[in-house]
Amino acid sequence: MIDQKFLKSFSPTTKQPIGPCAFCQEGHLYINEAEFHFGEDLSSETYRDKVTDPDNDEGFGWDPDYYTGHFAGLLLCNKCKNKTSISGETRLVLTVDKDSEDYNQAYHIEHCTIKSISPTLKLITFPKSPKFNWTLQTILIKSFDLFWIDNAACANKIRTSIEILLTDLGIPKIDSSGKKLNLHTRIEEFKKINTPIGELLLTLKILGNVGSHSNTVIDREDLLSAFEVLEYVLIELFEPKSSKIQDLSDKIRKKYK
Template identity: 25%
Template sequence: MERKPYSRYFTEDSTPAWKCPSCHSGLLKLSKENLLRRQTAASAAEQRQDFSEFEWIKTKVAAMFVCSHCGESVACAADGWVDEIYGDDEYGDIQRDWEDRFTPRYFAPPLVLMDIPEDCPEGVASHLQTSFSMYFCNPGASANAARIALEVLMDEWGVPKDDNGKTLTLHQRLQRLPPAYSGLEELLLAVKWLGNDGSHGGNLTKDDVNTLYDILEVALHEAYDKKKDTVLAKARAINQTRVKKP
């Protein structure tokens, strides 16, 4: 899944290509009439000083987006700031101006940040939704929630939690995958390591979480996406009809 749009800020006149979390088809459009912003106390105090600059302004923002396809409403909490921009005036001269820009911190419902197969167990998908909800404000917690999804996945696959009464770590469980999923061990171990970094206070970035999502996305599709098998069966059927008789 392409996640570059989710690393971008939005403005009153421009919204990145954020997909609707409900229908997954439409794009979110900012409802300007429902955009609220207020300066932080520190920013307001600075603006009362004679030496203050517009670029110092910091705001807290509440925004509402609407899906272009299904009409779903998506709430957003964001941090705002003012940036200097340049353009040409009507005479072709360079003109200086300022623009309000907003960095999202939270969406409700959360945006969907990886492709989850339809047959993925509900418990796994639920923890991934929790991961998505914290992606913008706390990447470490987001990675940790994905790690919990991995624990649930082990339960779904019947991987034991203990051995003769001794609790198995997630790492040990991943080394005991059923034969049908044994080829996914390397991928899932990488997800575990990144999730560990999140749970142990590592300074994970959104790029780190993107990597985790990329790896887990491939693993889940290998496990649950039946499209490959369906297409392969069709290909075999075509080939069989073309086989030359001796």
């Protein structure tokens, strides 16, 4: 799972990495200052000037929460030097630092929230097993794209990935009479084989249903939790640690029998 510190807002002047490189998967992405731009929206600036104008009888002051802005630019991988395009929204965040006399000094600085990044960041680690097919990978990558811009659509793509996963695991899509089986029924069939993992898939299906058929707001934290559960499911199904541990145990016993 990607370090969640990369998924939070960041200062446009930060020297810290914004995220891992999706191209080489070894380096980290840093702001390329010469190709990174940010600033306040014209509408926000105009409104601020209006409400702070001393000659404006309707002026009632300005609050940092009224600020809106945008950013766009390129990130540079420190390993392969590949460039990643990024854009999103900026807002003002209250920051408190100590001054030279150890007193608290409060001020507001701009922070960036990602809305688009290409190539997209891989939010979870894929199993390396050849049984983990390309179709499932493609759907998950689409869900990573949607994570930044549409939470409900992202949850829906997670639901779609479960449908594909069950097909890969041999769970039929139709019954003996030719009737199409819904996702819940297919998960119940899988639970006969692996109850713990089946219960986790049921949880992901519930979130996916909310994204597909409900007006309930899904936040990023819920999506990140879902991705973490999904990553665990995939590892357990395609690269189970229990089988690896058993292989190591058998190897030791065989060697020192």
